[in-house]
Amino acid sequence: MxxxxxxxxxxxxxxxxxxxxxxxxxxxxxxxxxxxxxxxxxxxxxxxxxxxxxxxxxxxxxxxxxxxxxxxxxxxxxxxxxxxxxxxxxxxKDEIVTLGRPDLAPTSPVNSHLSPAEWHQAVQDPEAVVIDTRNDYEVDIGKFKTAIDFRTKEFREFPEAVRNSGIAKDKKVLMYCTGGIRCEKAILAMQEQGYKNVFQLDGGILNYLKDFPRAEFEGECFVFDYRVSVDQDLAPTQKYLLCPHCGQPANIKIECGQCTTAATICPSCYKDGTLTCSKNCAHHMSIGSASAKPHSQELAKRRKKSSSPA
Ligand SMILES: [Zn+2]
Ligand SMILES: [Zn+2]
Missing domain, CATH: 3.30.70.100 (Alpha-Beta Plaits)
Structure with missing residues (x-):
């Protein structure tokens, strides 16, 4: 169905x-x-x-x-x-999107919104700074072509990241997120810091893709449910699974180092060397290596002892 x-x-x-x-x-x-x-x-x-x-x-x-x-x-x-x-x-909740600033809530439903069509034109202006207000793992699987992001792990890091960004206060700034809600607060945080020329994509990436698939947005759009992400046609991804270790988009196929089951994990867990199919296998593997470690450390210590002058 x-x-x-x-x-x-x-x-x-x-x-x-x-x-x-x-x-x-x-x-x-x-x-x-x-x-x-x-x-x-x-x-x-x-x-x-x-x-x-x-x-x-x-x-x-x-x-x-x-x-x-x-x-x-x-x-x-x-x-x-x-x-x-x-x-x-x-x-x-105190906040319906967590910036850590319950006092910063929009009073009007339209604070410098750009429709998908207006946005589509605006992002092609080389003078504008396009900011992705989402987290690093969301940006990694898809973003507007010219967008920059602050490698944030969670949204509450955004105001500080802007403060440290060095973006001139008079610059034209275009910001977007998944469905628009984060930008409603992010724009207030920027305006509070003195930015005067900031605009947000109305309805976010999800609204843009409805009208402009395969255009200025590249890749897929992360969503916070079991679909993991949606593609350019807003259909559930065919490309990513949820990483069994951290819940981020996973597309690297491995054979579990503990139980040999085929599994798919995310690039950051792969980089960390978590080459297992599940948290359970990762746990067993870490017990295995932890019990091996003291042994080799002990040997090294003994060797050091015997070679160092008494
Ligand atoms: Zn992971
Ligand atoms: Zn396993």
Whole structure:
């Protein structure tokens, strides 16, 4: 069965005392409809990706508008044949995307947004600095051709990275992320630092690829569910699996050094020398080498002792 996956976020002030009620309404809907996915809910708004039958997703969109009392929510849809989520969950958080700055929430839903068509033109301007606000392992499997990134491991490192970047305050800056939500906060962080000419891609890579596949964005777009990433047609990847050790996109085929099973691991675990099929095998292999080590260290020590003058 073909499943619909939809992502949506909205910064909108929600009363703390109302969050349990909102949360319950979404959970009730999921319980009878089979909707799965993750909803982050906070006093600054909502951020979610959910999956279900096409009719369920359509109904859910209506419900969400009703619950939030908003009729202009923006959804980004894609499809998959396999469930990308195991369960449905609502989490109440201080921030619906974690920058470590709950005080930095957009007050307007449109802070210098560029539509995919406007962005498509803008990124071809050699004078503009294109910033990928995502983490290093996301950038590594796909990015806009001319983009730079700060090799961040998590989003909360972004403001400091910009501070250290040396990018001139008057430079035209174009920023993007997966679905747009990170840039809503990243742009505020940059504006706070005095950047005046910053723009963000409306709806992120997912929105761009819908209109411009195989254009200025190269590679695949990492997503935070079992699909790992989506390709240029927004279809689940055929190229990557989840690394059994760290959960990053994996495409290096190995034979497990412990049990000889064929496995696929990510480039960074490969570089670290983690050549095993699972955490379990990695553990057993490390016990093996740890018990060998003291032995050789002991031998070396003895040798050193006997050769050093008493
Ligand atoms: Zn890995
Ligand atoms: Zn193994």
């Amino acid at each position: 073909e499943l619909c996956i939809t992502s949506c976020y909205r910064f909108t002030p929600l009363k703390l005392e109302n969050l349990p009620i909102l949360s319950q309404r979404l959970e009730d809907f999921a319980a009878h409809s089979g909707l799965r996915g993750l909803c982050l809910l906070g006093t600054e708004g909502i951020n979610l990706t959910v999956s279900g039958a096409t009719s369920v997703i359509a109904e859910f969109k209506g419900l969400l508008g009703e619950v939030l009392e908003l009729n202009d929510l923006q959804f980004k849809d894609s499809t998959a044949s396999k469930q990308p989520f195991l369960i449905f969950k609502v989490k109440v």
